[in-house]
Amino acid sequence: MNEELTSIGGPVCNEKLPASLIFAEGQHLTHQNKEALWDIFEAIGKNWSNTIYDSNNQRSSWYEMLKAKTENAPNYAGEYVNAIYVLNELYSMYGKDEAFKKLFFESGVDNSAPPTTRLAHCKIYVVNEFIRMQITAGGFKSWGTKYGGEQARNYHGFLGGTRYNRIPRVREYDPETTNSKNDDA
């Protein structure tokens, strides 16, 4: 265990781990594990104010990702359980809301370096991947309305797809209106 703490959290967060995925073949998540992880996903939407209904409209997609990541190799169950250890320590040290602020905005984790602490594993394998998934599932849509303009519907093709065929997939070019707002550009 680390004697000198170099980032947020305490001894659990700063405990050294190999950078590779935590081995977990054959392990499964409990219902309680999933609920604890859902708190991370929900907090992403709250902290960036980019989702509605407390992210519940993305819940089925998120569950599907969790299932795919824990029922096929390499199994993420070890990473997910590790993230719960990290969260519990952060909750106890900072309280729940502040814990997420520190985890999202002040973690001190280098996102491009191999993760060598429990905290870094949590940030890179769980938080960062949840963020990517959240944007893919529609979290991008709240950006694009600052000037009362039409909001983006699609983000590089990830959404607006086959399940939503009756909904226009993108903001389309309209020579009458679309570009007038850019006259000042």
Add this chain to the structure above:
Amino acid sequence: MKNQYDYVIVGAGVAAATIAKGLLEHKHDTSILILEAGPEIIAKDRRFWWDYITRGERPYTFTYDQKFEADSTGNIEYQTDGVRVKAYGGSTMHWGAWCLRFRPEDFNLHTNTGEGADWPINYEDLESYYNDAEAFLSVCGDDNANWIPRSKPYPVPPFEWTAADGAMIEAWEQLDVVYQDGDIDPGTKTKIKSGKMPIARYRKCMTTGTCKYCPIGGRFNAQYVLDDLKNDTRFINFEVRVNAPVHKVNASSKSKIESVTYTDNLNGKKHTVYGDTIILASGAYNVPKLLRASKNEFWQDGIGNDYDLVGRFVVSHSMLNVVGKAKSNPNGWFQEYDFPTLMSHSYNTKEHQKKGKIFMFKNRTTPNVDIAQLMIEGKTREEIDEIVYGEMTINLQAFLEEKGKFSNRLEAKPGVDRFGLPLTTVHFSRTDEEMKNANDRLRLLEQVIEKMGLEVTSSRIDKPGGHHTTGTARMGTSPENSVTDKFMKVHDTDNLYVCSNAAFPTGSAVNPTLTLTAMAFRLVEHLKKTNQIKSKIEDVNTVDTI
């Protein structure tokens, strides 16, 4: 293990899938063996898809060409690394699915310019097969587009232009150079309009984990077709062997090709399989290397190479790239689709052929902000807002047409890659005039960016490369000027065909896959007729014998 087939096809990409489907649907018990050097990559897998979404990982990247597997000589580097997928399904495992027809003048390049080569067929000879290919690949496109004569509408309607395309459309409209008279309807002042990119959609999302654009509707992937054929109980004599690199094509006489030899990469054993007809449907890299490696008493320099033409006339596309910057993005524009929706054929006309056509399109990813990455980096909502509505870049790109030259050549270098295929050397040079023309074309793109009110921040000509390599076993009218005839049959043979980008005499300024697919449909028709005639002759001989 069975070793005699009606058809042996080398390569398992779009050409092989098209040919096999056509022949099997014509005659269900036709025996066909496809030999693929690469492995089968698992597709339709949700885990792979999520790993792509969350980690940017694709399951097939290990099959890409590596830099050390090819040498490049000449006055410009030829990019070979990372451009092809060697696997079941071929490069349709990761292609962009842009499906553009060649234009009529592309088939008469030499006649029109004195450079490059003519095809032994015209656009009209291929037009109905283009219809077949578009239906097969489910190409979505704009029926109002007038850049090409066509006898049937697109099978699927187009994707609309995105709002982010608007400024470029307006700039093109203001620049006369974009709305030139084409040769579609001479004398009528028909204008070539800004276009909507035709894309092969094929099916609903199959969550392959290999599709960059998922789920726009699912790009075509030859895997789907081959899987369907393998699972169809009518086609009892259809077989695909993966991990099976072919090393040699064997002849029993000058004209009779009897078999191919391959290695089973799983156990190292060599096998020879016999075919009444042999079709080389691997790409423009492997076809010439295989033909040249196939030396025998009848073909001392390799099959089809009596005139030292195999591997020559390498043609590719270079990408022209101009990036412009605006100080702000008040609409928060993104491209919104990860493929280009806006294109122009204004410089892709007969008038531009001498200097080198270009095919222009707006970059598939601009303008864009990687919001997820900013969140990962810990940027707050307010900070990301500033970035989204702040500085914006837009990138205009174009493929540049190249003309085949005798001295530009692709050949094997000693050694084999991980899949047992020969390594590659590409000798490729451009003349000073070609370099000047390319730079002139770049200025045209810069004009558009400037017309949009943007500051040009980058303007460059990318390296030529293996993405669209064509021309290494080209079609023609005689063995003195080409490797294959107008049906892609190797000259002086009775039963060896090349259905590959290798057979293209020119590369046009657009992507080759739709044209290759159309050529595959045409070959199927040819084989059906040829083999009908053959069986009639055999029947007559049988009666005579009795």
